[in-house]
Structure formats: structure tokens, C-alpha cells
Amino acid sequence: MEMSVYQTIVKMRQQTKKYLSTDLKDTLSQAKVSVQLCLLALLFALFASAVILLFRLLLVWFDTYTQTQALNFTDIIDDWRVLLPLFGAFLIWGVAKMGSQRYKRMGIAYVIHRVKLHYGKVPLQSAPGQFFQALFALATNFSVGREGPAVHLGAVSASVLAEKFKLPDNSVRIMCASGIAAGIAAIFNAPLAAVIFVFEVVLREYKIHYFFPIMLSAICGALSSQVVFGNVHEFEQIGAAVIPLSQYPLLALFGIVLGCIAAVFNHTLLSVTAMGQQWPLLQRxxxxxxxxxxxxxxxxxxxxxxxxAIAETISEHPSILFLSAILIGKMVATIAAIGLGIPGGLIGPLYGIGALLGTILALVCAMFFPSIAPYIGLYTIIGMTGMMGVCLSAPLAALVALIELTDNASIILPSMFVVIPAFLISHQGFKTKSIFFKQLEIMGLGYKVAPVNLGLQKVGVRHLMDKRFVIISNNDELLLEVLKRAEGRSVLVRNAINEVEMIQLELQASDDATTLTRHPIQGVPDTATLNEVYLILSKARRGEVYIYQENKDHIVGVINWASLQKEISLGQV
Structure with a gap:
């Protein structure tokens, strides 16, 4: 009886190992939605959410000592907290010097680069620098947002786990995107906005097999946030009444003004970023x-x-002059922080700038049209939506984010009415592009992938490889006999220098005789995608590659150019 139980356990372990190393990888290599893909995304999202919650808790702990939200305008000169940014600059420099220069890149732009060109594999070594530098930047009152570290840390958490599990590369990218969604949802308690942000800003494409893992991860992040911090909507205190149709012409004018200011902000920020690249880190x-x-x-x-800044816009009697001064100060502080390399996001400052801009324009219009006065709160929210949507080239993500953060759906139509002219003026009139992609160009990091390569990156090699092959010893007589009986299967052999060669029988032109030919072929790991196969075979438009697991001695399949070309022509990629 004991022997039977032991044998059962051993058999179950063998079956589990076989499933994890073979069947699971075969499923994940396909560009299809699956239960396994969703469950893995949920597992990794739990870890990513835990990292983000730890970050938020440490930020709250710092604030109990600095109490930066309680800064008083009247006695600011006597307040030691005004020197926090200088202290924070030294702390950020210290953390940067302790880390490796090889992993100094961080932030949303860098994550987009890794997602586009490296399957979302973000180096683990970059995580400590991002965690502590962003923590010090936010704790010492720099004008940066929280979504930057949320995106980077969420991507690192999920992609590192995916690599540890040795998942196919096409699935690693999905896990990375899922970690990003979990991170954004955990930092803002806005799950739907997190999903749309990932598709609109990071991936810039929509695939149904991406959607469900990313959505599950965003739910996980939001629920984790609600468990620890409660179901809080960050801007629900901003009152927004339903605006009458008679004010829509003013909204269109507001959109034009907002688009111009957003374009000037983007241009100035990117100019400072390009200039700062030439300066030493400590100086910046x-x-x-x-x-x-x-x-x-x-x-x-x-x-x-x-x-x-947002608190000032919803104060009882805001002054236009005072709000205008804050707006200029906010833009200067944000351009200085982001442009000169302070680690952090941009959404928080954009919300502050947009809220100030919307409130100022509403107050100015209210001087001539008193009927606008009850709707100033709505203009505040619309300004926030417009600034984020235009500057990040993410209008839909901006709109959904503000709906969730205000818990108010009445902003949908007026926000859309403002964002459209703002976006057109900024992007067509001023040739404005997404800040993130311009940052990548300044840093010299690529992000563009040809459509055929992008399609092939979504399918793992295990999906297409032919498992019907024969590996034999290096003996010509035996090779000829095996070829005759191969029945269409690929025949491989290792030569004297341990290279893998493909053996074929070629018919001679002069007579019916056949010749045994052999040519070396390259190998790719079973975690690779069809894009790696394409890059090898497309040069000659013929040939084969072998697929190996763990090491090159363990060959598990073969892919030839004909089968790859058929996959492309059928539109499967």
C-alpha cells in the first residue's frame, strides 16, 4: 500500500513536470486567450500589487513626518520642509550612484521601449533604483506623479516572475502588460483606466487575448488597493453638475486654448529634457x-x-490672479523636475496644471457670463482630462481615469467635446507628439517594430514547430537508410564539432541518382517567438531552424521556411 502511494506521488510529479515544461508552454505559445494565461496573469498581478502597496505605505509613512500637505503659505520661509527638494536631490543622487550605470534607465518611456523591442523584459536590477529614487522624489515634494514608479515596478514584478517560470516570450509581454495594469490600478484605484492606459499608451494595439489577462490584473490591483486604503475616489470632492448645452460653444473655445497651452508645455519640457542629457547627473x-x-x-x-494645486481650485473663493501664479509655478516646477531627470510620473502634475487651467478659464468666463459659476467644478475636471489626454496622447485613458477618480459620469460628453479640438490643435497645428515617444527619441531608444515582426512576436515557436523529427549519429550509411524511411520527417545529425545539421536527399539533374546533402542549421530556445525564426530564415528565404529546451542538446522541434511562410500568408500573425 505504501509503495502504491509513493508510486502515485512520483507519477503525479512527473505528470506535473511534463505539463509545466511542455503542455503549458504549448498553450501559452498560441496567440489565443486561455485559462492558463489568465491565471498566471492574476498570480503575477498579486505580486505586482503587493510591491505597489508597499511603495504607497512607505510614502504615507514618510508623509507622517514631513506632512507636506500641511504647508502654510504665510510662514513658508520659516518652514524647514521648503528645503526638502534639495535634500531629496542628494538622496536620489546617492541611490543612483549605488546602483549600476547599466540599469540607470527607468520610467514609462523606458518600459515602452522594453515592451516593444524586448518582450517586456525589464531588468530586475533597475527596480531598486526606481523604487527608492521615486519614493524620495515624491516624499520630498518634487512635482512628479506616482504612475511612473507604478508602471515600472509593476512591469518588473510581472516580467521577472514570467522569466523565472520560463514562459514563452510572447506570454512574457502579456504578463508585463498585466503587471503594469495592476500597478496603475493599485496606485489610483482606477481599474478600467489602467486597462485602457496599457492598450493606448504602452501596447498601442488591441488584441483579445491580451484583454482578459490585463483586465483581471487591473481588478486585482484595484481590490488590493481597496483592502488596504479603502474604496476611495481621489477627486470625488470636486463637484461637477450637468452642464447645459448653451455652454458648449465655450467648451470648444476652452479646448482650443487648452490645446495651445499643452503644446507649449510639451515643447518646453522636451527641450529641457534634451538639454539636460548633456549635463552631469548631480548638476541636473x-x-x-x-x-x-x-x-x-x-x-x-x-x-x-x-x-x-487641485485643493486651491476647489477652495471657497479662488482668486484668478493667485491661481494664475500657481499655474505658472506648477508648470515651471514640473518642467524642471521631469526635464532634468527626477524619477517619477507626469499624470499627477498634469492633473494639477489642468485643474488650474480649467478653473481659471471658467472664472474668467464667469465674469462675463455669470451662468457659468455653478459649473466651475466641471471645468476643473475637464481641464485635468484635456491636459493628460493631449500631453500623453491618451485621450480615452484620460477620460476614463477622471470618470473613475471623480466617480461622476456626467463629465463624459463635455470632456469629449473639449479634448477633440485640444488634441487636433496640439497635434496637427503644433505637431505635438506623445511625450513618452519623444523622450525615447531623445534618449536614443527604439520603439518602432515592422508589422510583420510585430505579428510574429505574438506567436511562440512551440505553436508552429514540427515535433516529428529524427536525430541520429554521424554515420553516412545509417543516414541514407534513415532518410529513406523518414516518411517526411526532418532528419538531424550532430557533426564532429557538435553543430546540428539538416540531412536531405537531392535529386541530380543528369539522371535519377540522388545525393546526400547536409547543411548546418541554427537553433532557438523554445521560449522564443516566430520573429526570431523569421530573422534567421528570411535572409535566404529557405532553410530550417531547430528548437531546443533548456540547452542545445535537448532538441524538441523543427521549423522550416515553408511552414513559416504559410503561417504568414494565412494571416495567422
Whole structure:
């Protein structure tokens, strides 16, 4: 009886190992939605959410000591907290110097580069630098947002686990995107906005087999946030009444003004970014800290992620002049921080700038049209939507994010009415592009992939490989006999220098005689995609590659040019 139980356990372990190493990989290699893909995304999203929640808890812990939300305009000169940005600059520099220069890249733009060209494989070594540098930047009142570290840390958490599980590369990209969605949802409690942000900004394409894992991960991130911090909608205190149709012409004018200001902001930020690339790191950080400190001395409401600026817009009697000063200070502080390399996101500052801009324009219009006064809160929210949508080239993500963060669906139609002219003016009139892609161009990082390569990257080699092959010893007589009985199967042999060769019988032109030919073929791991096969075979438009698992001695399949070409021509990729 004991022997029977032991044999059962051994058999179950063997079956489990076979499933994980073969059947699971075969399923994940397909460009199809599957239960296995969704469950893995959910598992990795739990880990990514835990990392983001730890980040948020540490940020809250820092704030209990600094209490940056309680900065007082009247006695700011005597407040030690105004020097926090300078102190933060030294802390960020210290963390950067402790890390490797090889892994200094971080942020949303860098993650997009890794997703596009490296299947979302973000190096684990970049995570500590992003975690602590962004933590110090946010805790010391730099004008940066929280979504930057959320995207980077979520991507690292999920992609590293996917690599540890040795998943196919096409699935690693999906896991990375799922981790990003979990991170954004955990930081903002906005699951649907997280899903759309991933598709609109990071992936820039929609595939149904991506959707369900990413959506599950966003749900996981949002629920994790609600368990720890409660079901809080960050901007629900901004009142937004349903706007009458008579004010829609003003909304169109608002959109034009917003588009112009967003274009100027983007251009200035990218100019400072390009200029700062030539300067030493410490010099850039100290300059950003000094500018933020000076802005904080004059206008403490203009520094920080954006909450202080938004709080001023919903105060009881906001002053147009004061809000205008905060707007200028906020733009200067944000351009200095992001442009000079302070690690962090851009959404929080854009919300602050947009809220100020919307409120100012509404107050100015209310001086001539008093009927606008009850709807100032709506203009505030529309400004936030427009700035994020135009600057990040993500209008839909911006709209959905504000719907979730305000818990108010009445903003949908007026926000769309403003975003359209703002986007057209900025992108067509001023030739504005997404900040993230312009940052990649400045850093010299690629992100463009040809359509055929992009399609092939979505399918793993295990989906197409032929498992019917024969490997034999290096003996010509035996080779000829095996070829005659191969019945269409590929015949491989290892030569004297341990290279794998493909053996074929070729018919001679002069008579009916056949000749045994052999030519070396390259191998790719079973985690690779069809794109790697295409890059090898497309040069000669013929040939084969072998697929190996773990090491090159363990060959598991063969792919030839004919089968790859058929896959492409059938539209499967």
C-alpha cells in the first residue's frame, strides 16, 4: 500500500513536470486567450500589487513626518520642509550612484521601449533604483506623479516572475502588460483606466487575448488597493453638475486654448529634457531641487504631485490672479523636475496644471457670463482630462481615469467635446507628439517594430514547430537508410564539432541518382517567438531552424521556411 502511494506521488510529479515544461508552454505559445494565461496573469498581478502597496505605505509613512500637505503659505520661509527638494536631490543622487550605470534607465518611456523591442523584459536590477529614487522624489515634494514608479515596478514584478517560470516570450509581454495594469490600478484605484492606459499608451494595439489577462490584473490591483486604503475616489470632492448645452460653444473655445497651452508645455519640457542629457547627473538633480525650492518658497501650492494645486481650485473663493501664479509655478516646477531627470510620473502634475487651467478659464468666463459659476467644478475636471489626454496622447485613458477618480459620469460628453479640438490643435497645428515617444527619441531608444515582426512576436515557436523529427549519429550509411524511411520527417545529425545539421536527399539533374546533402542549421530556445525564426530564415528565404529546451542538446522541434511562410500568408500573425 505504501509503495502504491509513493508510486502515485512520483507519477503525479512527473505528470506535473511534463505539463509545466511542455503542455503549458504549448498553450501559452498560441496567440489565443486561455485559462492558463489568465491565471498566471492574476498570480503575477498579486505580486505586482503587493510591491505597489508597499511603495504607497512607505510614502504615507514618510508623509507622517514631513506632512507636506500641511504647508502654510504665510510662514513658508520659516518652514524647514521648503528645503526638502534639495535634500531629496542628494538622496536620489546617492541611490543612483549605488546602483549600476547599466540599469540607470527607468520610467514609462523606458518600459515602452522594453515592451516593444524586448518582450517586456525589464531588468530586475533597475527596480531598486526606481523604487527608492521615486519614493524620495515624491516624499520630498518634487512635482512628479506616482504612475511612473507604478508602471515600472509593476512591469518588473510581472516580467521577472514570467522569466523565472520560463514562459514563452510572447506570454512574457502579456504578463508585463498585466503587471503594469495592476500597478496603475493599485496606485489610483482606477481599474478600467489602467486597462485602457496599457492598450493606448504602452501596447498601442488591441488584441483579445491580451484583454482578459490585463483586465483581471487591473481588478486585482484595484481590490488590493481597496483592502488596504479603502474604496476611495481621489477627486470625488470636486463637484461637477450637468452642464447645459448653451455652454458648449465655450467648451470648444476652452479646448482650443487648452490645446495651445499643452503644446507649449510639451515643447518646453522636451527641450529641457534634451538639454539636460548633456549635463552631469548631480548638476541636473541639484538644479531641479533648487528650482523646486524657489517655487516652493513663493508658491508652496505649486510643488508636490498636484494635490495642493487641485485643493486651491476647489477652495471657497479662488482668486484668478493667485491661481494664475500657481499655474505658472506648477508648470515651471514640473518642467524642471521631469526635464532634468527626477524619477517619477507626469499624470499627477498634469492633473494639477489642468485643474488650474480649467478653473481659471471658467472664472474668467464667469465674469462675463455669470451662468457659468455653478459649473466651475466641471471645468476643473475637464481641464485635468484635456491636459493628460493631449500631453500623453491618451485621450480615452484620460477620460476614463477622471470618470473613475471623480466617480461622476456626467463629465463624459463635455470632456469629449473639449479634448477633440485640444488634441487636433496640439497635434496637427503644433505637431505635438506623445511625450513618452519623444523622450525615447531623445534618449536614443527604439520603439518602432515592422508589422510583420510585430505579428510574429505574438506567436511562440512551440505553436508552429514540427515535433516529428529524427536525430541520429554521424554515420553516412545509417543516414541514407534513415532518410529513406523518414516518411517526411526532418532528419538531424550532430557533426564532429557538435553543430546540428539538416540531412536531405537531392535529386541530380543528369539522371535519377540522388545525393546526400547536409547543411548546418541554427537553433532557438523554445521560449522564443516566430520573429526570431523569421530573422534567421528570411535572409535566404529557405532553410530550417531547430528548437531546443533548456540547452542545445535537448532538441524538441523543427521549423522550416515553408511552414513559416504559410503561417504568414494565412494571416495567422
Amino acid at each position: 538633480l541639484l538644479l531641479a531641487g533648487a528650482i523646486t525650492t524657489l517655487v516652493g518658497l513663493i508658491l508652496p501650492e505649486a510643488i508636490g504631485s498636484g494635490e495642493l
